[in-house]
Amino acid sequence: MIERLVLLGATGDLTARYLLPGLAALRDRGHLEDTFQLVGVGREDWEGGEFRGWARAQLDEHGSELPAAARDAVVTAADYHRADVTDAAAMAEVVAGTGPVAAYLALPPSLFGPTVSALHSAGLAPGSSIVLEKPFGESLAEATRLNALLSEVIPEDSVFRVDHFLAMTTAQNLLGTRLANRLLEPLWNSTHIARIDIVWDETLALEGRAGYYDGVGALKDMVQNHLLQLLCLVAMEPPMSLDARDLRDRKVDVLRSIRPLSDDDVVRQTRRARYTAGRIDGASVPAYVDEHGVDPSHRTETFAEVRLQLDNWRWHDTTFRLRTGKALRRDRKEVAVHFRPVPHLPDGLRGNPRPNVLRFGLDPETVVAEMAGVGPREDALVPVTLAAELEPGELPAYGRLLLDVFNRDPALSIRGDEAEESWRVVTPVLAAWANDRVPLEEYSAGSDGPSLSPGT
Template structure:
C-alpha cells in the first residue's frame, strides 16, 4: 500500500469538499498508517502552516461528522509545496521522497496533458500511480492523445481515471441486485425490459461554476462523464469475477455494442436546452446566459437527453434514455428499469395494470419497486410500491476511491479503451449539435425541463429542415 499522496490543485473545491473528508474517513476506519503523508501542491504562495490551517477549516465545514481526532491526524501530517503543474522542476520537488507516490491531479481537465508531460519529464519513483478526475479529454482525439501521454509515464494498471459515481452504494447495488438474485437475472433482458431511464436532475443551478461548466455543458459533464458508466453496469453481461479485468472487460463490451447515432437519429433522439430565469423554492434564479462568467456565444446546454440502443443479443429492442439537467423543479437522481406490460389482464374493466418499475435511487440512496395489486373491491387493480432503505456505507464514495488508489486496485477506475469508447458513443451527438442540427431549447428555472416535443410542433419541423438543408458553399466560391 502506498503511504504518500501528492495532490496537485490542493487548494481547490474538489480537495476541500471531497478529498479531505475522504482522508478523514480513511483515518477513522484505520486505513491510513502512522507513516502516511499528504502533500498539497498549488500555485498559492502558502507555507505548510497556512495550508494546514486551511485544511482544518475545510474539514470543519465539509467533514464535521468525522471525529476531531481523525481530522487532526490528517491535518497534522500534511505539508505544502508551491508548484506550477506545468513545471517539471516544481513537480519533482513536490513528489520528492522515499518510495512510490500516488499523484492526484485535482485540476481542470484542460491542464491534464501539460501536467502529465511535466510528470514524465520530472520522473516518478517506480510503482507510483496517477489519478485523474473525469472528464477524460474533450473528445475522442484528445482522449487518445492523453492515453498516449499516460502510457509513456506509467503502466495502464497504475492509471486511475476515477469516477466517484462507481463507488456510490446504490450504484454498487445495481450489480448486487442483478447478480445475487435469481428472481431478477433471468428477466434482465429486452424480452421483459422495455426501457431503462438513467436520470440526474438537479435543483442546483450554476452555483459559481461557470469557469468549468460553460466550457463543458450537460452532455459532457454528466452524460459522457457519469451516466454512461451507469449504463454499463445496468447492461453488462455477468462478469466471471468483480476483479478489475473481468469487470472492465464487460463494461467495454457494452460501450462497443452501442449503436452509433446517425445525424437523423441525433435530430430525433437527442435534446438540449438551457434554463431561463425562474424560481426554485425561495431562490430567484437568473437566466443561464445572465450568470456570472457565462458567454452566450458558446450556446452551452444545461439540459441534455440522449436515447441509445444496444446491438446485442440481450438488449436488442430496449431503449436506454440518459438525461441530466440543472435548475429543475426537483432533484431526481435514479436508474429506473421499466418492465414491459403483461400480455393479458383477466380482471375486466376494474383498472389498469401499470408497468412494473424497479428504481435505484442514487441520492438519497434507496431502492423501490412499483407493482400492481388488487384493491378493496374484487377485480379492482391498484398501484403498490415496495421500498427499501440502504445501510450507510462504511466509506464515502471518494474514500472508497482513494483507498483503491493507495491499495492499487483499479477495478472501479476507467480503463483507457473504455474512456475512448465513451467518447466514440457521443461524438455523433457532439458533431450534430455543433452544426446546430438540434435546436437549443429553453425552459424556466424551477420547471421540469423543456416541454415534450410533438411531431406537429414547429420545433421538430425546424429540426427536419435543418437536417435536409444543403450545406453552405465555401466563402471563396
C-alpha cells in the same frame, strides 16, 4: 500500500468538498496510518501552515460529521508546495523521496497532458500511480493522445481514471441486485424490459462554477462519463468476477455495442436546453446566461437527453434514456427500469395496471418496486409500492476511490479503451450540436425541464 498522496490542484473545490473529507473518513475507519503524508500543490503563495489552516477550515465545513481526531490527523499530515504543475523541475522536487506516490490531478482537463509530461520527466518511483479526474480529455482525439502519453509514463494498472459514481453504494447495488437474485436476472433483457432511464436531475443551479461548467456543459459533465458508467453497470453481461479485468472487459463490451448515432439519429434522439430565470424553493435564480462568468456565445447546455440502443442479443429492443439537468423543480437521481406490460389480463380483473417499474435511487440510496395488486375490492387492481432504504456505505464515494488508489486496485477506475469508447458514443452528438442540428431549447429554472419528454 501507497502512503503519500501528491495532490495537484490542492486548493480547489474538489479537494475542499470531497478529497479532504474522504481522507478523514479513511483515517477514522483505520485505513490511514500515522506515516501517511499529504502533499498539496497549488499556485497560491502559501506556506505549509497556511495550507493546513485552509484544510482545517474546509474539513470543519464539509466534514463536520467526522470525528475531530480524524480531521486533525489529516491536517497534521499535510504539507504544501507552490509550484507550476507543468514544470518538470518543480514536479521533481514535489515527488522526490523514497517510496511510491499517488499523483492526483485535481486539475482542468486541459492541464492533464502537460502535467503527465512533467511527471514523466520528473521521474516517479516504481509502484506510483497517476489519478485523473473526469472528464478524461475534452474529445475523443484528446483522450486517445492522453492515453498514448500515459502508456509511456506508467503501466495501465497504475492509471486511475476515477468516476466517483462507481463508488456510490447504490451504483454498486445495481450489480448486486441483478447478479445475486434469481428473481431478476432471468427478466433482465429486452423481452421483459422496454426502457431504462438513467437520470440525474438536480435543483442545484450553476453555484459559482462558471469557470469550469461554461466550457463543458451537461453532455460532457454528466452524460459522457457518469451516466454512461451507470449504463454499463445496468446493461453488462455477468462478469466472472468483480476483479478489474473481468469487470472492465464487460463494461467495454456494453460501450462497443452502443449503436453509432448518425446526424439524423442525433436530431431524433437527443435534446439540449438551458435554463432561464425562475424560482426554486422560493428563491430567485437568474438565467444561465446572466450568471457571473458565463459567456452566452458558448451556447452551453444545462440540460441534455440522449436515447441510445444497444446492438446485442440481450438488449436489441430496449431504449436507454440518459438525462441530466440543472436548476430543475426537483431532485431526481435514479436508474428506473420500466418493464413491459403483461401480455394478457384475465377476465374478472378490473383496472388498467401500469407496467412495473424498479427504481434504484442514487441520492438518497433506495430501491423501490412499483407493481399492481388487488385492493379492497377483490377484482379491482391498485398500485402497490415496495420500498427499501439502503444503509450508507462504510466510506463516502471519494473515500472508497482513494482507498482503491492506495491499495493499487483499479477495478472501479476506467480503463483507457473504456474512456475512448465513451467519447466515441457522444462525439456525433457534440458535432451535430455544434452545427446547430438540434435546437437549444429553454426552460424556466424551477420547472420540470424544456417540456416533458415521453415517459418522464
